[in-house]
Amino acid sequence: MNYVLFLLLGAGVAAAATPPPEAAACQACHGAHGEGMVGGDKPRLAGQSAHYLDKQLQDFASGARDNAIMSAIARSLNNQTRSKLAAYYAALPVPAALAVPTSLEHTTATAAQAGRGHQLAIEGAEGKRVQACNNCHGPEGSGVALSAPALAGQLAAYLAAQLKSFQQGSRKNDAGSLMRSVASQLDEADITAVASYYASIPSSH
Amino acid sequence: MVQQLKEVDVVVIGVGMVGSILAKELAAAGYKVVGLERGNTRFTVPEFQSPGIHDELRFDVRKALMQDNTREPVTFRNTSSQTGLPIRRWESFLPGTGLGGSMVHWNGQTYRFQANDFELATRTRERYGQGFLDPDITIQDWGVTYDELEPHYDRFEYLLGTSGKAGNLKGQIQPGGDPHESPRSREYPTPPQKEHYSGALFRKAANSLGYHPFPQPSSNLSQPYTNPEGLKMNTCVFCGFCERYACEHYAKSTPQTFILPVLLANPNFELRTGCQVQRINLDSTKQRATDVTYIDNAGREFEQPASLVITCLFAINNIRMLLLSGIGKPYDPATGKGVVGRNYAYQTMSTVASFFDEDVIVNPFMASGASGTLINDFAGDNFDHSGLGFIGGAFIGAVNTNGRPIQYHPTPPGTPAWGKGWKNAVVKHYNHTIMFSLHGSSVSQRQNYADLDPTYKDAWSQPLLRITFDFPKNDLKMAEYVTARGVEIGKAMGAKQVAGTPRKAPYTTQQYQTTHNTGGTVMGNDPSTSVVNRYLQSWDVPNVFVIGASAYPQNASWNPTGTLGALTYWVADALKNEYLKNPGRLVSP
Numbered sequence: 001m002n003y004v005l006f007l008l009l010g011a012g013v014a015a016a017a018t019p020p021p022e023a024a025a026c027q028a029c030h031g032a033h034g035e036g037m038v039g040g041d042k043p044r045l046a047g048q049s050a051h052y053l054d055k056q057l058q059d060f061a062s063g064a065r066d067n068a069i070m071s072a073i074a075r076s077l078n079n080q081t082r083s084k085l086a087a088y089y090a091a092l093p094v095p096a097a098l099a100v101p102t103s104l105e106h107t108t109a110t111a112a113q114a115g116r117g118h119q120l121a122i123e124g125a126e127g128k129r130v131q132a133c134n135n136c137h138g139p140e141g142s143g144v145a146l147s148a149p150a151l152a153g154q155l156a157a158y159l160a161a162q163l164k165s166f167q168q169g170s171r172k173n174d175a176g177s178l179m180r181s182v183a184s185q186l187d188e189a190d191i192t193a194v195a196s197y198y199a200s201i202p203s204s205h
Numbered sequence: 206m207v208q209q210l211k212e213v214d215v216v217v218i219g220v221g222m223v224g225s226i227l228a229k230e231l232a233a234a235g236y237k238v239v240g241l242e243r244g245n246t247r248f249t250v251p252e253f254q255s256p257g258i259h260d261e262l263r264f265d266v267r268k269a270l271m272q273d274n275t276r277e278p279v280t281f282r283n284t285s286s287q288t289g290l291p292i293r294r295w296e297s298f299l300p301g302t303g304l305g306g307s308m309v310h311w312n313g314q315t316y317r318f319q320a321n322d323f324e325l326a327t328r329t330r331e332r333y334g335q336g337f338l339d340p341d342i343t344i345q346d347w348g349v350t351y352d353e354l355e356p357h358y359d360r361f362e363y364l365l366g367t368s369g370k371a372g373n374l375k376g377q378i379q380p381g382g383d384p385h386e387s388p389r390s391r392e393y394p395t396p397p398q399k400e401h402y403s404g405a406l407f408r409k410a411a412n413s414l415g416y417h418p419f420p421q422p423s424s425n426l427s428q429p430y431t432n433p434e435g436l437k438m439n440t441c442v443f444c445g446f447c448e449r450y451a452c453e454h455y456a457k458s459t460p461q462t463f464i465l466p467v468l469l470a471n472p473n474f475e476l477r478t479g480c481q482v483q484r485i486n487l488d489s490t491k492q493r494a495t496d497v498t499y500i501d502n503a504g505r506e507f508e509q510p511a512s513l514v515i516t517c518l519f520a521i522n523n524i525r526m527l528l529l530s531g532i533g534k535p536y537d538p539a540t541g542k543g544v545v546g547r548n549y550a551y552q553t554m555s556t557v558a559s560f561f562d563e564d565v566i567v568n569p570f571m572a573s574g575a576s577g578t579l580i581n582d583f584a585g586d587n588f589d590h591s592g593l594g595f596i597g598g599a600f601i602g603a604v605n606t607n608g609r610p611i612q613y614h615p616t617p618p619g620t621p622a623w624g625k626g627w628k629n630a631v632v633k634h635y636n637h638t639i640m641f642s643l644h645g646s647s648v649s650q651r652q653n654y655a656d657l658d659p660t661y662k663d664a665w666s667q668p669l670l671r672i673t674f675d676f677p678k679n680d681l682k683m684a685e686y687v688t689a690r691g692v693e694i695g696k697a698m699g700a701k702q703v704a705g706t707p708r709k710a711p712y713t714t715q716q717y718q719t720t721h722n723t724g725g726t727v728m729g730n731d732p733s734t735s736v737v738n739r740y741l742q743s744w745d746v747p748n749v750f751v752i753g754a755s756a757y758p759q760n761a762s763w764n765p766t767g768t769l770g771a772l773t774y775w776v777a778d779a780l781k782n783e784y785l786k787n788p789g790r791l792v793s794p
Contacts, residue, residue: 122254123250123251123254124249124250124251124254125250126248126249126250126251129249129436129437129455129462129466130250131249131250131254131439131453131454131455132250132254132255132453134255134256135254135255135453135454136442139256147442175440175442176427176428176429176439176440176441176442177428177429177440178439178440178442180429181429181437181439181440182439185437
């Protein structure tokens, strides 16, 4: 069933948009349909906001966001191509079938972790002075186009890695240091919990 | 049956900004402190989180964070010849309730008053002569000076992490700041917030007219900040839900962000919520408070004895607490004698709306409560009033605090009040209008006061407070003058149409103006014209201190919170260093 759905949606993608030739560089890690590297930490791009993706490419190119592979790729692209790629991936539907493996990751989280992740997402933690993730990232982490990326259906390993980068200060392209502030208050268990929680939510795109 | 409780060192009535700071100081100094709060406990998580906290109908229209005026309203009339009626729906001003007090729903505009303001009567006489003022005006000096308060202003701003740019550092004028401000000992703890587009246009126009624009000092922080209490706050995200709302981001400085976690962790402090204080009880000499009577949410009555009682309520509730307790002589406007309720004043707010063509895109919804750009060139006594026939002034600023859909829809004069014409005008102007706030001073005068209402009672059968107030002629003239200056700036910005709305009499409680009610328990050096001395200690009952904007003898051109914070630390020092070591009068009458 999932396989059939995947095929149908795959066909839909092909009909909706032909990948720009530069997308070949993306597909190796982020998948043929921008689904991300399931089981790894290369994020899903499909359905993410164009503004966010464009800004990340600019930040990789300028060095504001640090990643050796991405910086090299982003630097090889001009502004126009970055925007074109961002728009392409933003317009891609998230293949519903791919929500299954990500939600499987959730099963590795304990019930307590799932509860903690849900709590951090919708309510925050007063003891740690951490506000709800959804305040900025929207209901169920669906994203707010010009200000905060979608988290729903993102790969848990990627989310956890980013929270750790913000925590360690190696990622610092967040407006007003907001993510660095939040991540600095979280511990390892919180990060696992909240990353698993968002990975388990099917993207609403 | 009244339950007698065990005596403590200090009872703090009202656990808002003042109560939580003072309680923290005294508990840390080793005193047993009980805080009595009529409202509920509430914290950033979970009470202030999205999406619930952005409910405009609940918070903006229905005033969910405010004092419950089905149980405890205030009555109002314009003049003594009228009959006061209860305000059943808050509009003009919005007193809060609950842990953290009114500061939970404030805008974060964190000003200092100027040196001149604290000696207003003396300096006005000196500069403009004896006969300059209307004889009904009862302005007076505060009994404390700016220089005395400066270290306390500084401490308060560093507690909050206020974002701003100094204009006068130890007498040296600083580019980019307000050159009119009185000297400050150091820079703001954090740099100014980002300037809104409306502020940038205002800045350019104000500069072209030779004025001195500067960024509004904001306690919605421009960057992460850890305060001297060790509490970390976040950067404001310009969500546009400041005033009337609580902040979900730990970005607006409120007791919840800057002091309560430290206070509540101190075993010397006990918080009791749901406690409606009825009165402060006195002994037979009427010169000593023995205990406080309160009723809890279950209707049980308690007496809490204490050596020291500090009333830290919202300004108008401080007045009422003293009147209900028989502390100080009530003011009589017929004779001008008596002090409690005297010199009630407010704030004289005017507006200027500048309407632009559709190529000027303002994005009004993207705002913090205090990210404006403004000038002080027409505030206080920063300009010559000779021949103008009034004292005081206003800051003029593009202070864009929100663009919320239910309540924000500027339209030019002549627009129909409803229907298709109105809807079209809202669509046309929403994103292309810049609103100025003209935040005017308020003189005290003998006809304006507060007393206990002879008819109406609260849910506990206690008389309500009655406010008798209308705008003094002085302030109406001031409003006309500063509004004309605002209109000139709007025109210099290149607006297609500029509409100035100077504040007019009569004062109405049915239109929002500000929650800057002042006076009624005025501080000073003369017991015949003040309720409390310069340390905010009752002249009549020296183990009662009364702290709030109710202490202001008149109101200045700026939001009152910064000055109240400074007074709070000023009193904290007097209590710790003097009073508690040797209880008694800190000033001889």
